[in-house]
Each structure stands twice: as structure tokens, then as C-alpha cells.
Amino acid sequence: MSKKLKRTRNRIVVALALFAVAYLVSHLCPLEEWLGGRAAAIWCEFGLFLIPYLIAGYDVLAKAVRNIGRGQIFDENLLMAIATLGAFALVLFPDAGPHMAEGAAVMLFYQVGELFQSYAVGKSRKSIADMMDIAPDFANVERDGVLVQIDPYEIAIGDEIVVIAGERVPLDGIVISGESQLDTSALTGEPIPRDVVEGDDVISGCVNMTGKLVVRVTKPFEQSTVSRILELVENAADKKAVTENFITRFARYYTPVVVGVAVLLAVIAPLFFGQSWSDWIQRGLIFLVVSCPCALVISIPLSFFGGIGGMSKLGILVKGSNYLEALADVNTVVFDKTGTLTDGSFNVIDVHPAEGFDEQRVLSLAAHAESYSNHPIAISVERAYGKSIDSEQIEDVREESGQGIRAMIDGRAVLVGNSRLMEDHGIAFKECKLIGTILHVSYDGAYAGHIVIADVLKPDSIDAIASLKGVGVKKAIMLTGDRDDVAAIVAKQLGVDSYRAQLMPQDKVAEVEELLEEERARSKKGKLAFVGDGINDAPVLMRADVGIAMGAMGSDAAIEAADVVLMDDKPSNIAKAIRVARSIMRIVWQNIIFAIGIKLLVLGLAAVGLANMWLAVFADVGVAILAILNAMRCMRLKG
Amino acid sequence: MRKSFKMQDLDCANCAAKMEREISGIEGVNSVSISFMAQKLIIDADAQRFDEIMDLAQKACSKYEPDCLILR
Numbered sequence: 166m167s168k169k170l171k172r173t174r175n176r177i178v179v180a181l182a183l184f185a186v187a188y189l190v191s192h193l194c195p196l197e198e199w200l201g202g203r204a205a206a207i208w209c210e211f212g213l214f215l216i217p218y219l220i221a222g223y224d225v226l227a228k229a230v231r232n233i234g235r236g237q238i239f240d241e242n243l244l245m246a247i248a249t250l251g252a253f254a255l256v257l258f259p260d261a262g263p264h265m266a267e268g269a270a271v272m273l274f275y276q277v278g279e280l281f282q283s284y285a286v287g288k289s290r291k292s293i294a295d296m297m298d299i300a301p302d303f304a305n306v307e308r309d310g311v312l313v314q315i316d317p318y319e320i321a322i323g324d325e326i327v328v329i330a331g332e333r334v335p336l337d338g339i340v341i342s343g344e345s346q347l348d349t350s351a352l353t354g355e356p357i358p359r360d361v362v363e364g365d366d367v368i369s370g371c372v373n374m375t376g377k378l379v380v381r382v383t384k385p386f387e388q389s390t391v392s393r394i395l396e397l398v399e400n401a402a403d404k405k406a407v408t409e410n411f412i413t414r415f416a417r418y419y420t421p422v423v424v425g426v427a428v429l430l431a432v433i434a435p436l437f438f439g440q441s442w443s444d445w446i447q448r449g450l451i452f453l454v455v456s457c458p459c460a461l462v463i464s465i466p467l468s469f470f471g472g473i474g475g476m477s478k479l480g481i482l483v484k485g486s487n488y489l490e491a492l493a494d495v496n497t498v499v500f501d502k503t504g505t506l507t508d509g510s511f512n513v514i515d516v517h518p519a520e521g522f523d524e525q526r527v528l529s530l531a532a533h534a535e536s537y538s539n540h541p542i543a544i545s546v547e548r549a550y551g552k553s554i555d556s557e558q559i560e561d562v563r564e565e566s567g568q569g570i571r572a573m574i575d576g577r578a579v580l581v582g583n584s585r586l587m588e589d590h591g592i593a594f595k596e597c598k599l600i601g602t603i604l605h606v607s608y609d610g611a612y613a614g615h616i617v618i619a620d621v622l623k624p625d626s627i628d629a630i631a632s633l634k635g636v637g638v639k640k641a642i643m644l645t646g647d648r649d650d651v652a653a654i655v656a657k658q659l660g661v662d663s664y665r666a667q668l669m670p671q672d673k674v675a676e677v678e679e680l681l682e683e684e685r686a687r688s689k690k691g692k693l694a695f696v697g698d699g700i701n702d703a704p705v706l707m708r709a710d711v712g713i714a715m716g717a718m719g720s721d722a723a724i725e726a727a728d729v730v731l732m733d734d735k736p737s738n739i740a741k742a743i744r745v746a747r748s749i750m751r752i753v754w755q756n757i758i759f760a761i762g763i764k765l766l767v768l769g770l771a772a773v774g775l776a777n778m779w780l781a782v783f784a785d786v787g788v789a790i791l792a793i794l795n796a797m798r799c800m801r802l803k804g
Numbered sequence: 805m806r807k808s809f810k811m812q813d814l815d816c817a818n819c820a821a822k823m824e825r826e827i828s829g830i831e832g833v834n835s836v837s838i839s840f841m842a843q844k845l846i847i848d849a850d851a852q853r854f855d856e857i858m859d860l861a862q863k864a865c866s867k868y869e870p871d872c873l874i875l876r
Contacts, residue, residue, distance in 0.1 A: 235867060237867075241816075241818065286840075289841070290841065290842075290843070399808075399842065399844070400808070400846075401842075402837070402841065402842035402846070403837050403839070403846045404837075405837065413821045413824075416818060416821060417821075457818075458818065459817070459818065462817040462818045462821065463817045463840075466817060466839070466840050466841050467841060469841075470839075
């Protein structure tokens with residue numbers, strides 16, 4: 166609690182105590198007897214309640230006076246001042262009972278509400294700031310054998326920094342010596358630590374848990390992951406949700422309308438129908454108490470702000486409350502296959518040796534023949550072979566364009582490539598029933614067998630599609646540049662509703678535009694999300710209603726182009742993001758309906774004379790407090 | 805020119821909305837957004853008259869909340 170808040174709190178406590186005293190005295194003591202008359206007793210009570218009223222509300226009165234001077238008649242301070250002073254002034258009407266206690270209470274509770282708002286808002290601001298406390302203060306650099314702490318801003322690309330166990334990695338880089346475990350939870354929400362060894366990339370913002378690491382910096386501080394994330398979350402405030410703007414507009418009209426009705430109520434019935442002035446003025450005053458839209462105006466941005474903060478803790482960065490809102494309405498999810506649903510790397514998934522050969526032999530031949538190539542397929546074969554390449558054996562490597570490789574190994578001709586290569590050399594090969602890239606191998610004119618290479622699904626991809634269906638997403642669609650037969654198999658495995666294959670990167674934009682139109686035709690509200698890994702799909706990410714980039718730790722392009730950034734590369738987090746976004750929107754709408762509902766109800770009751778000031782205070786302060794408490798749940802949603 | 809400023813002592817959400825509306829009416833302001841929660845003012849305005857516009861923006865803020873300062 167800040168100093169300013171504490172002072173206000175103490176003031177309210179004193180005022181509450183004095184109010185209690187005044188209340189007890191006026192109810193328990195026989196004031197009429199003591200002072201010798203009803204009028205004197207009433208004026209005494211008037212004075213008694215005026216003390217706590219002024220202690221609690223002098224600043225409101227001061228602001229009200231100042232705001233009249235500026236011509237702001239719909240200022241909440243002014244309205245509250247009129248409502249409470251009006252309650253006190255009812256004493257002038259002999260036919261109305263005294264309402265001083267109510268006047269003082271309204272001011273007191275109004276201030277309690279204000280205090281609570283400031284406290285709640287301050288608390289959520291602070292907890293978001295703590296959550297975002299991933300920025301490192303210093304980087305260790307070795308100078309003349311000693312470690313010195315340096316401002317990370319001053320470190321350049323190529324510098325070597327030392328990260329000791331327990332410290333945060335200050336800048337993105339590559340480990341050049343040491344091994345350790347990194348806690349990435351502040352960035353990804355993933356509790357399991359990641360092992361890093363020499364040659365691995367490390368991301369700023371992670372905490373080094375066990376060993377000492379020497380890191381060569383690859384990005385200056387301003388472009389490091391941690392700086393980009395902070396920038397992104399801070400700028401999220403810029404993009405407001407439709408709901409937020411709706412509330413702002415509502416608030417703009419709500420107050421003048423309620424005040425207008427209050428004036429009419431207070432005047433019309435007594436003037437034209439000869440009703441009691443005091444009764445109708447009181448109804449007008451009750452309207453003024455309920456005329457502040459505070460509950461809504463505070464709780465809605467609070468929900469979004471807390472929600473965005475809470476999601477970032479789960480490793481889901483949302484770039485604005487408008488995207489959070491759109492995420493909750495997602496009906497169609499379009500995936501890019503490679504790197505999103507699949508690993509994005511080629512892997513040997515099977516080896517089928519021919520008669521007289523074994524798996525290891527086929528792999529060895531292929532790995533040796535391809536050893537000069539750095540094509541992803543060649544690399545996957547080498548990885549599957551897993552042993553060192555004896556380059557002495559290899560001679561005369563020639564590439565047969567578009568078909569494969571011809572080489573001499575141990576003095577025998579070896580062919581590695583597709584079926585055309587085999588046909589051209591008259592080798593009888595066997596077709597493979599598996600889907601993927603098939604690498605046929607022949608040795609000395611005889612067929613040795615083939616290797617099946619394919620991109621494998623991520624472990625939780627199938628689950629991810631199923632859980633999207635679980636949260637009510639109507640369509641999951643996969644786009645890929647891959648061959649149709651490969652895409653068909655993967656689509657079936659995953660359980661997506663449809664797929665489009667053999668797309669060039671520019672085709673994907675057109676495809677998504679078409680799907681967007683379909684979505685619009687189907688429902689007004691439904692949104693389309695595109696999920697990609699951020700490589701090559703920036704235009705599509707921007708075109709979709711919600712662009713979601715995955716596995717974005719360290720990928721600048723993705724962070725730039727996407728609306729929602731998933732820090733780790735688990736596709737199952739998409740359903741989680743949608744679920745949390747929906748929960749937040751549910752809280753937002755609960756608050757809107759609850760606050761507007763109660764206010765309208767109390768206004769209605771007041772108009773027909775069934776509500777008193779106490780009820781009005783509840784409709785104002787009580788509703789605000791309940792709405793704020795509800796909104797604060799957004800920070801702690803777990804999905 | 806687009807810039808973002810921290811705001812100090814922005815205590816009332818409704819006032820933030822009123823300030824935002826008033827600032828958007830200042831000549832030379834292309835867009836403005838005040839985030840009550842983040843205590844931030846993000847403004848896109850004519851670069852040549854930027855300082856002058858910011859003075860007017862401060863005046864608009866003070867009108868609703870006298871304590872509220874745009875930290876420049």
C-alpha cells in the first residue's frame with residue numbers, strides 16, 4: 166500500500182469510528198429529552214453526522230467545487246457531493262424523516278469503494294510487474310581473471326559472458342563451455358528444466374539452475390528475447406478490445422442520462438401532480454448515487470490487463486486485449502504443418518533392406534555416399550547411421566541432378582536416390598508402401614534396399630487437435646507445401662477436418678483468405694486463427710484474424726508478425742490459450758451483466774419509491790467491489 | 805510520430821477515458837490511447853508540433869485529474 170493510500174485508509178477508519186459513535190448516540194441516547202425538543206435533537210444529530218462526513222469526504226467536496234468551475238457537471242465527485250449534501254438537506258423538509266445518517270454513510274462507503282479500487286488496481290499492477298520481472302540487471306564478464314558485473318546494454322555481439330548457477334541469462338547466445346539446466350518457466354510456463362550443453366542456444370530470461378556456463382552473445386540486449394517480450398507486453402495496452410470500447414462509450418452516455426432522469430424525477434411529480442417534494446427529491450438523489458459507471462469502467466480493463474498478464478505467465482503472450490477477445494471467438498484453426506504439427510526436421514522412420522543386406526549396411530552405404538551433402542535428407546541419414554564416416558572409402562562422388570548421388574565406395578559403384586535413378590541404371594528396385602521420401606540404395610549393380618524418411622509428428626499434435634475440438638473449435642485445417650499423399654496420411658493421423666497440400670508460401674495467403682470468407686459466411690462472430698512457426702509465414706499470420714506463432718523463443722520474425730505468441734512449441738497450448746481467453750471473456754461479461762443489471766434494477770426500484778440510499782450505495786460501491794474481485798480472478802486462470 | 809509515455813497518479817479509470825477523448829480532439833493528433841491499467845499514454849501525432857501537442861495533452865489530463873502527470 167502506498168503512503169497516499171495509507172493516509173486515505175486511516176482517514177476512513179477514523180470517519181467510520183466517528184460515524185459509529187454518531188449512530189449509537191442518535192439511536193440510544195434520549196436526545197429529545199436532553200435537549201428539550203425534537204427540532205433541537207435533529208439538529209444535534211445533523212452536527213454529529215456532519216463530522217465523519219466531512220472527514221471522509223472533504224476531498225470529494227473540494228474536487229466537486231473545482232470541477233463546477235471547469236464546467237464538468239457529470240463529474241463523479243460532483244454527483245456524489247450533490248447526492249450526499251442533498252440527503253443532509255432533506256432535514257429542511259419537515260415531512261421527511263432525517264436522512265443525515267444515510268448521507269454520511271453514502272460518502273463513507275463511496276470512499277471505501279474508491280480506496281478498495283486503488284488498492285486492487287495497484288495490487289494487480291504490481292503482480293503483473295513482478296511476473297514480468299525477467300529483465301536481468303547485469304551480465305558477468307571476465308576481465309583479467311576476475312568476473313565483473315556489467316550493464317547488459319554494453320555487451321556486444323560476440324562477447325563472452327559467464328552465467329553462474331542461480332543467475333538469469335542476461336542475453337541470447339550460444340554456450341561455448343559448461344553444462345547446466347535452465348529453468349524456462351518464466352518464459353514458457355513449462356516447469357520441467359531444459360538441459361543445455363556446449364553448442365546449445367540459450368535464451369535470455371531463463372534461470373541457470375546448476376552449472377556455470379560461458380556464453381557467446383549472439384544478439385545485443387535490445388534485440389534479446391527478454392527485451393522483446395517486455396516490449397510486447399507493455400505495448401499490449403495499446404490495442405483495446407471491442408468490449409472495452411463499448412464500455413467507454415456506454416459510460417459516456419450512462420451518467421448524463423441517469424442524471425437527467427434524476428432531475429426530472431425530482432421535479433415533475435411534485436410540480437405537476439402535487440406530490441411530496443421530499444419523497445421525489447430523495448428518489449432523484451438515489452439516482453445520483455447510482456450514476457457512476459465505476460464498476461464497469463474499472464473492472465473491464467482490469468480483467469483484460471490481468472488476463473494478459475496471467476497468460477504471459479503460462480507462456481502465452483497476447484499482444485492486445487482485442488486479440489484476446491478474438492481468440493475467445495475462434496471457430497476455425499488453420500495450421501501450417503511443417504514445424505507446427507510436425508517436428509520440421511527429417512527423420513529416418515524405417516529401413517527396408519533387400520536380400521543379402523541388413524539395415525546397418527544400407528544406412529552405412531547411404532550415409533557414406535551422401536556424406537558430402539548438407540541437404541536435410543542427407544543429414545537425417547547420417548544421424549540415423551550414427552557412426553563416423555570413413556572418407557577414405559569414398560571416391561568419385563557425383564550428383565545426378567534431381568535423382569540422387571552416384572559414388573564409388575570401396576571401389577564399387579553405389580547409387581543413392583529416387584526411383585528414377587534406379588530405373589535409369591536398370592536396377593530392379595522395390596516400391597515402398599510407406600509414405601515419405603524414399604531413398605533407394607544399390608551396391609555394385611544390385612539393389613540393396615531403401616530408406617524411408619519423413620517428418621514426424623510432434624508428440625502432442627494429435628492431442629492438440631482433439632482438445633481444440635474439445636473446446637468447441639468447429640474446424641481444424643492443415644496447410645502444407647508437402648506432397649498430397651504425405652499430407653493425406655498426416656491429416657488422417659491428426660484428425661483434422663481437411664487439408665490443402667502442395668501449396669507455395671504465397672498460396673497459403675490465398676487459401677487463408679478463402680477460409681476467412683467461408684468463416685464470415687458461416688457466422689458473424691466466428692474468428693479464424695492461423696498457427697505457424699513464424700518462418701516464411703509472416704504474411705499469413707498477419708492476414709488471419711488471430712495469427713499465432715509457436716515455438717517463438719528466439720524467433721524475431723514470429724514475435725513481430727503474430728498477434729499471439731506461444732513461447733514453447735507445443736501445439737496443445739493453442740487449446741489452452743483459447744480456453745483461458747474464453748474464461749476471461751466470461752468474467753468480463755459476468756461483470757458487464759451483473760453491474761448493469763444491478764444498477765438498472767436499483768434505478769427502477771428507486772423510480773417507483775422502493776429503494777433507499779442504502780441499496781443505492783450497494784449498487785454503486787458493493788457492485789464495484791464484487792466486480793473487481795471477480796476481475797482479479799483473470800490473473801490466476803490456469804487453463 | 806508515435807510515442808509512448810508513462811503516466812503518474814492516474815487514479816480514475818473513467819477520467820482516463822475522458823482524457824483520451826479530449827486528447828484525440830487536439831489538432832494534429834492522429835491517434836491516442838490511454839491505458840488506465842498500464843498507466844500509459846500512447847500517442848501518434850504531428851512530429852513538427854509534437855511538444856506543443858504534448859503540452860495540450862497534459863492540460864487535458866490536469867483538467868480531469870490535477871495530480872496526473874505525463875512523464876516526458
